[in-house]
Protein backbone atom coordinates (compact mmCIF):
# COMPACT_ATOMS: atom_id res chain seq x y z
CA UNK A 1 0.00 0.00 0.00
CA UNK A 2 1.00 3.67 -0.25
CA UNK A 3 2.89 5.02 2.75
CA UNK A 4 2.60 8.44 4.40
CA UNK A 5 5.26 9.90 2.11
CA UNK A 6 3.55 8.52 -1.01
CA UNK A 7 5.97 5.63 -1.55
CA UNK A 8 4.60 2.18 -2.33
CA UNK A 9 5.84 -0.57 -0.06
CA UNK A 10 4.72 -3.51 2.07
CA UNK A 11 2.73 -1.97 4.91
CA UNK A 12 0.18 -3.45 7.26
CA UNK A 13 -2.47 -1.40 8.96
CA UNK A 14 -3.34 -2.80 12.42
CA UNK A 15 -6.91 -2.12 13.56
CA UNK A 16 -8.13 -2.52 17.13
CA UNK A 17 -11.44 -1.99 18.89
CA UNK A 18 -11.08 -1.38 22.61
CA UNK A 19 -13.55 -1.59 25.47
CA UNK A 20 -13.95 1.19 28.02
CA UNK A 21 -11.49 -0.73 30.20
CA UNK A 22 -9.01 -0.77 27.29
CA UNK A 23 -9.23 -4.46 26.53
CA UNK A 24 -8.87 -5.41 22.88
CA UNK A 25 -12.28 -6.71 21.81
CA UNK A 26 -11.45 -7.07 18.15
CA UNK A 27 -8.36 -6.69 15.98
CA UNK A 28 -7.51 -7.27 12.37
CA UNK A 29 -4.92 -6.38 9.77
CA UNK A 30 -5.65 -4.47 6.61
CA UNK A 31 -3.36 -3.71 3.71
CA UNK A 32 -5.08 -0.42 2.89
CA UNK A 33 -3.56 2.87 4.01
CA UNK A 34 -7.06 4.31 4.44
CA UNK A 35 -9.06 3.60 7.60
CA UNK A 36 -12.38 4.52 5.98
CA UNK A 37 -13.13 1.00 4.76
CA UNK A 38 -12.09 -0.52 8.09
CA UNK A 39 -14.86 0.76 10.34
CA UNK A 40 -17.50 -1.75 9.22
CA UNK A 41 -15.08 -4.75 9.49
CA UNK A 42 -14.17 -3.45 12.99
CA UNK A 43 -17.81 -3.28 14.08
CA UNK A 44 -18.65 -6.62 12.47
CA UNK A 45 -15.63 -8.23 14.13
CA UNK A 46 -16.72 -6.79 17.45
CA UNK A 47 -20.23 -8.13 16.95
CA UNK A 48 -18.78 -11.58 16.15
CA UNK A 49 -16.64 -11.58 19.31
CA UNK A 50 -19.10 -10.08 21.77
CA UNK A 51 -22.49 -10.97 20.29
CA UNK A 52 -23.66 -7.41 19.66
CA UNK A 53 -22.78 -4.08 18.16
CA UNK A 54 -21.74 -1.40 20.65
CA UNK A 55 -24.25 1.24 21.77
CA UNK A 56 -21.61 3.93 21.30
CA UNK A 57 -18.58 4.00 18.99
CA UNK A 58 -15.83 6.63 18.93
CA UNK A 59 -13.41 6.76 16.00
CA UNK A 60 -11.01 9.36 14.67
CA UNK A 61 -11.62 11.46 11.56
CA UNK A 62 -9.84 8.96 9.29
CA UNK A 63 -12.92 6.73 9.60
CA UNK A 64 -15.43 9.39 8.54
CA UNK A 65 -17.49 8.45 5.49
CA UNK A 66 -21.11 8.47 4.38
CA UNK A 67 -21.03 4.67 4.12
CA UNK A 68 -19.97 4.37 7.77
CA UNK A 69 -22.55 6.92 8.91
CA UNK A 70 -25.29 5.03 7.05
CA UNK A 71 -24.19 1.68 8.52
CA UNK A 72 -24.23 3.10 12.06
CA UNK A 73 -27.69 4.58 11.52
CA UNK A 74 -29.05 1.24 10.28
CA UNK A 75 -27.52 -0.66 13.21
CA UNK A 76 -28.53 1.94 15.83
CA UNK A 77 -24.95 2.65 16.85
CA UNK A 78 -24.37 6.07 18.35
CA UNK A 79 -21.17 6.93 16.44
CA UNK A 80 -18.86 9.85 17.16
CA UNK A 81 -16.55 10.58 14.21
CA UNK A 82 -15.55 14.11 13.28
CA UNK A 83 -14.87 14.58 9.58
CA UNK A 84 -11.50 15.73 8.22
CA UNK A 85 -12.68 19.35 8.05
CA UNK A 86 -14.11 19.38 11.57
CA UNK A 87 -12.76 22.23 13.70
CA UNK A 88 -10.76 23.72 10.81
CA UNK A 89 -11.49 27.41 10.28
CA UNK A 90 -9.72 27.59 6.86
CA UNK A 91 -9.16 31.29 7.59
CA UNK A 92 -6.49 31.56 4.91
CA UNK A 93 -8.92 30.07 2.36
CA UNK A 94 -12.00 32.30 2.82
CA UNK A 95 -13.81 30.86 -0.23
CA UNK A 96 -13.20 27.22 0.64
CA UNK A 97 -16.43 25.20 0.45
CA UNK A 98 -16.57 24.73 4.24
CA UNK A 99 -16.97 28.50 4.61
CA UNK A 100 -20.30 28.35 2.76
CA UNK A 101 -23.25 27.93 5.13
CA UNK A 102 -26.14 25.64 4.22
CA UNK A 103 -29.64 26.65 5.29
CA UNK A 104 -31.80 23.47 5.29
CA UNK A 105 -35.06 25.39 5.78
CA UNK A 106 -34.88 27.18 2.45
CA UNK A 107 -32.39 24.82 0.78
CA UNK A 108 -29.76 27.37 -0.18
CA UNK A 109 -26.10 28.06 0.55
CA UNK A 110 -24.88 31.44 1.74
CA UNK A 111 -21.40 32.39 0.52
CA UNK A 112 -18.79 34.29 2.61
CA UNK A 113 -20.00 37.52 0.97
CA UNK A 114 -23.56 36.86 2.16
CA UNK A 115 -24.91 36.01 -1.31
CA UNK A 116 -27.18 33.06 -2.07
CA UNK A 117 -26.39 29.93 -4.05
CA UNK A 118 -29.68 28.30 -5.12
CA UNK A 119 -30.41 24.76 -6.28
CA UNK A 120 -29.22 24.47 -9.89
CA UNK A 121 -29.37 20.81 -10.90
CA UNK A 122 -28.98 17.21 -9.75
CA UNK A 123 -25.88 15.12 -10.34
CA UNK A 124 -24.32 11.87 -9.20
CA UNK A 125 -20.98 10.61 -7.98
CA UNK A 126 -20.01 6.94 -7.58
CA UNK A 127 -23.67 6.00 -7.93
CA UNK A 128 -24.86 8.39 -5.20
CA UNK A 129 -26.95 11.40 -6.06
CA UNK A 130 -26.00 14.92 -5.18
CA UNK A 131 -27.46 18.39 -5.55
CA UNK A 132 -25.57 21.22 -7.16
CA UNK A 133 -26.05 24.83 -6.03
CA UNK A 134 -25.04 27.84 -8.09
CA UNK A 135 -24.35 31.47 -7.13
CA UNK A 136 -27.07 33.95 -8.12
CA UNK A 137 -24.97 37.12 -8.09
CA UNK A 138 -21.46 35.95 -8.91
CA UNK A 139 -21.12 37.79 -12.22
CA UNK A 140 -21.02 41.18 -10.49
CA UNK A 141 -18.98 39.98 -7.50
CA UNK A 142 -15.69 41.89 -7.01
CA UNK A 143 -13.93 38.84 -5.50
CA UNK A 144 -15.13 36.29 -8.05
CA UNK A 145 -11.53 35.73 -9.25
CA UNK A 146 -10.66 34.55 -5.72
CA UNK A 147 -13.72 32.32 -5.46
CA UNK A 148 -14.11 30.61 -8.83
CA UNK A 149 -12.69 30.47 -12.35
CA UNK A 150 -16.19 29.91 -13.74
CA UNK A 151 -18.94 32.46 -14.37
CA UNK A 152 -20.62 31.45 -11.13
CA UNK A 153 -19.53 29.48 -8.09
CA UNK A 154 -21.08 26.06 -7.55
CA UNK A 155 -21.26 23.89 -4.44
CA UNK A 156 -22.03 20.17 -4.56
CA UNK A 157 -23.99 18.55 -1.78
CA UNK A 158 -24.21 14.76 -1.45
CA UNK A 159 -27.73 13.60 -0.56
CA UNK A 160 -26.24 11.91 2.52
CA UNK A 161 -24.62 15.13 3.73
CA UNK A 162 -27.34 15.48 6.39
CA UNK A 163 -25.71 12.50 8.17
CA UNK A 164 -22.38 14.38 8.32
CA UNK A 165 -24.16 17.55 9.47
CA UNK A 166 -25.84 15.60 12.27
CA UNK A 167 -22.47 14.10 13.21
CA UNK A 168 -20.67 17.44 13.24
CA UNK A 169 -23.46 18.86 15.38
CA UNK A 170 -23.04 15.94 17.82
CA UNK A 171 -19.28 16.52 17.90
CA UNK A 172 -19.59 20.12 19.12
CA UNK A 173 -21.86 19.17 22.04
CA UNK A 174 -20.17 18.77 25.42
CA UNK A 175 -21.04 15.04 25.31
CA UNK A 176 -19.37 14.67 21.90
CA UNK A 177 -16.28 16.58 23.04
CA UNK A 178 -16.00 14.51 26.22
CA UNK A 179 -16.34 11.23 24.29
CA UNK A 180 -13.77 12.27 21.73
CA UNK A 181 -11.22 13.38 24.33
CA UNK A 182 -11.72 10.03 26.04
CA UNK A 183 -10.87 8.22 22.78
CA UNK A 184 -7.38 9.75 22.69
CA UNK A 185 -6.57 8.42 26.16
CA UNK A 186 -8.06 5.00 25.45
CA UNK A 187 -6.78 4.05 22.01
CA UNK A 188 -3.40 5.72 21.63
CA UNK A 189 -1.79 3.95 24.66
CA UNK A 190 -1.99 0.53 23.01
CA UNK A 191 0.03 1.72 20.01
CA UNK A 192 2.36 3.73 22.28
CA UNK A 193 2.95 0.62 24.40
CA UNK A 194 3.54 -1.48 21.28
CA UNK A 195 5.94 0.92 19.60
CA UNK A 196 7.78 2.63 22.42
CA UNK A 197 7.62 0.35 25.50
CA UNK A 198 8.10 -2.89 23.59
CA UNK A 199 10.08 -1.37 20.71
CA UNK A 200 7.75 -3.16 18.30
CA UNK A 201 8.14 -0.77 15.35
CA UNK A 202 7.31 -3.21 12.58
CA UNK A 203 5.96 -6.70 12.00
CA UNK A 204 8.50 -9.48 11.82
CA UNK A 205 6.54 -11.66 9.41
CA UNK A 206 5.25 -11.05 5.89
CA UNK A 207 1.91 -11.98 4.32
CA UNK A 208 -1.49 -10.95 5.67
CA UNK A 209 -2.30 -14.24 7.42
CA UNK A 210 1.09 -14.42 9.17
CA UNK A 211 0.97 -10.77 10.18
CA UNK A 212 -2.58 -11.30 11.46
CA UNK A 213 -1.33 -14.17 13.64
CA UNK A 214 1.52 -11.97 14.92
CA UNK A 215 -0.87 -9.11 15.68
CA UNK A 216 -3.31 -11.52 17.39
CA UNK A 217 -0.49 -12.66 19.69
CA UNK A 218 0.35 -9.08 20.54
CA UNK A 219 -3.28 -8.26 21.35
CA UNK A 220 -3.66 -11.38 23.51
CA UNK A 221 -0.47 -10.42 25.40
CA UNK A 222 -1.74 -6.84 25.75
CA UNK A 223 -5.05 -8.08 27.23
CA UNK A 224 -3.18 -10.39 29.62
CA UNK A 225 -1.00 -7.49 30.81
CA UNK A 226 -4.09 -5.35 31.39
CA UNK A 227 -5.76 -8.17 33.30
CA UNK A 228 -2.62 -8.65 35.36
CA UNK A 229 -2.38 -4.92 36.12
CA UNK A 230 -5.99 -4.71 37.28
CA UNK A 231 -5.54 -7.81 39.52
CA UNK A 232 -2.29 -6.39 40.91
CA UNK A 233 -4.08 -3.13 41.71
CA UNK A 234 -6.65 -5.05 43.73
CA UNK A 235 -3.99 -6.96 45.68
CA UNK A 236 -1.09 -4.51 46.09
CA UNK A 237 -2.75 -1.09 45.85
CA UNK A 238 -0.02 1.57 45.75
CA UNK A 239 2.82 -0.92 45.26
CA UNK A 240 1.30 -2.01 41.96
CA UNK A 241 3.47 0.26 39.82
CA UNK A 242 6.75 -1.14 41.17
CA UNK A 243 5.62 -4.73 40.84
CA UNK A 244 4.18 -4.09 37.37
CA UNK A 245 7.50 -2.59 36.19
CA UNK A 246 9.34 -5.66 37.48
CA UNK A 247 6.94 -8.05 35.75
CA UNK A 248 7.03 -5.92 32.57
CA UNK A 249 10.81 -6.31 32.47
CA UNK A 250 10.36 -10.07 32.53
CA UNK A 251 7.88 -9.75 29.64
CA UNK A 252 10.32 -7.59 27.69
CA UNK A 253 13.02 -10.23 28.14
CA UNK A 254 10.55 -12.92 26.99
CA UNK A 255 9.61 -10.72 24.05
CA UNK A 256 13.28 -10.52 23.03
CA UNK A 257 13.53 -14.29 23.19
CA UNK A 258 10.42 -14.65 21.00
CA UNK A 259 11.88 -12.14 18.49
CA UNK A 260 15.11 -14.10 18.46
CA UNK A 261 13.16 -17.31 17.80
CA UNK A 262 11.20 -15.66 14.98
CA UNK A 263 14.30 -14.18 13.37
CA UNK A 264 16.21 -17.43 13.58
CA UNK A 265 13.32 -19.85 13.23
CA UNK A 266 15.00 -21.57 10.24
CA UNK A 267 18.08 -22.18 12.36
CA UNK A 268 16.09 -23.52 15.32
CA UNK A 269 13.80 -25.57 13.09
CA UNK A 270 16.78 -27.24 11.41
CA UNK A 271 18.24 -28.15 14.85
CA UNK A 272 14.86 -29.51 15.94
CA UNK A 273 14.50 -31.56 12.75
CA UNK A 274 17.99 -32.95 13.20
CA UNK A 275 17.17 -33.96 16.78
CA UNK A 276 13.92 -35.65 15.65
CA UNK A 277 15.70 -37.53 12.84
CA UNK A 278 18.35 -38.80 15.24
Ligand code: SF4
Nearest residue numbers: 111135138141147153
Ligand atom coordinates in the same frame (compact mmCIF):
# COMPACT_ATOMS: atom_id res chain seq x y z
S1 SF4 B 1 -18.20 34.73 -6.54
FE1 SF4 B 1 -20.30 34.33 -5.93
S2 SF4 B 1 -20.15 32.79 -4.33
FE2 SF4 B 1 -18.12 33.67 -4.57
S3 SF4 B 1 -18.05 35.28 -3.04
FE3 SF4 B 1 -18.74 36.23 -4.95
S4 SF4 B 1 -20.96 36.14 -4.84
FE4 SF4 B 1 -20.19 34.76 -3.31
